[in-house]
Amino acid sequence: MDFDSHSEPSPSPTRDGLGFFDRLGTQFFRKTLVFQHTGAPRNEDVPESIPGSKWQVADPDNVETFFQADHKRSELFLQSLRSGCLGVFLVQNSEMVAYGWTTQPGKGRPPHLPRWAGRTQSFWIFNCHIKSSFRGQGVYKHLLGHLLKQARERGPEPVHVDAFPENVASRRAILSAGFVSCGVTRTLKLWVPGITHLPLAGTWSPEERHPERN
Ligand SMILES: CC(C)(COP(=O)(O)OP(=O)(O)OC[C@H]1O[C@@H](n2cnc3c(N)ncnc32)[C@H](O)[C@@H]1OP(=O)(O)O)[C@@H](O)C(=O)NCCC(=O)NCCS
Numbered sequence: 001m002d003f004d005s006h007s008e009p010s011p012s013p014t015r016d017g018l019g020f021f022d023r024l025g026t027q028f029f030r031k032t033l034v035f036q037h038t039g040a041p042r043n044e045d046v047p048e049s050i051p052g053s054k055w056q057v058a059d060p061d062n063v064e065t066f067f068q069a070d071h072k073r074s075e076l077f078l079q080s081l082r083s084g085c086l087g088v089f090l091v092q093n094s095e096m097v098a099y100g101w102t103t104q105p106g107k108g109r110p111p112h113l114p115r116w117a118g119r120t121q122s123f124w125i126f127n128c129h130i131k132s133s134f135r136g137q138g139v140y141k142h143l144l145g146h147l148l149k150q151a152r153e154r155g156p157e158p159v160h161v162d163a164f165p166e167n168v169a170s171r172r173a174i175l176s177a178g179f180v181s182c183g184v185t186r187t188l189k190l191w192v193p194g195i196t197h198l199p200l201a202g203t204w205s206p207e208e209r210h211p212e213r214n
Pocket residue numbers: 007008009127128129130131134135136137138139140141142162163164167168169170172173176
C-alpha cells in the first residue's frame with residue numbers, strides 16, 4: 001500500500017529554532033502538550049463521509065485488508081485491538097486516507113507515554129495519521145470528531161489527546177475540534193535507533209500552560 005511512512009514529525013530548525021543537539025535530545029526526552037474534551041462532538045465534526053471516502057471502525061478484518069503489505073503496522077494495530085483500543089479509518093477507493101486510535105479508561109496505554117498513562121480514567125487518542133496528499137483539508141479535525149464519538153458511545157470519561165509542541169497543524173486541528181489545553185507531559189525514553197523508542201518514566205502536569213504556537 002502506498003501510505004507515507006509514519007514517524008514523529010521532525011522539528012524544522014528554521015521553524016522552531018531547535019539546534020542539532022536539542023533535536024538529538026528529543027530522542028531521549030520528549031515533551032507533549034495535552035488537550036481534553038469532556039463533551040460530545042459537534043455534528044459538523046463527524047461528517048458521514050468526505051467526498052468519495054468512507055469512515056470505518058477498525059476491526060481485525062479491515063486491519064488485515066488495508067495493511068497486508070505493511071506487516072509492522074498491521075501487527076501494531078492488531079495488538080491495539082487486542083488491548084481494547086478503538087480505531088477509526090477513512091478509506092477512499094480501498095486506499096487508506098487516515099487513521100487514529102484511542103485507549104479506553106483502564107485498558108491499554110498510548111505507546112509513546114509511560115506507565116502512568118495506562119492508569120488514567122480517560123480515553124486517550126494516539127497514533128493519528130493523515131496521508132500527506134489529504135492534509136490541510138480538515139481531515140484530522142473530522143478524524144478527532146469520529147474518535148470522540150466512538151469514545152462517547154462507551155462512556156462519559158474525559159477524552160485526551162497530546163501533540164508535540166512544534167506540531168502546529170496538529171495543535172490547531174485539536175483546538176478546532178473543541179478540545180481545550182490540559183497540561184504538559186515529559187517522558188524519558190530509551191532510544192535504540194531503528195529498534196525502539198521505549199518510554200521509561202515521566203510526568204503529566206495538568207495545570208501547566210502550553211507554550212505559544214510559532
Ligand atoms: C498533523 C496532521 C494530523 C494534521 O492533519 P490535517 O488533516 O492536515 O489537519 P486539518 O486539516 O484537520 O487541520 C490542520 C489545522 O492546522 C492548519 N495547518 C495545516 N497545515 C499547517 C502547517 N503546515 N502549519 C501550520 N498550520 C497548519 C490548518 O489550517 C488547520 O487549522 P484550522 O483548523 O485552525 O484552520 C497531519 O499533518 C499528519 O498526519 N502528520 C503526521 C502525523 C502526525 O503528526 N500526527 C499527529 C498526531 S498528534
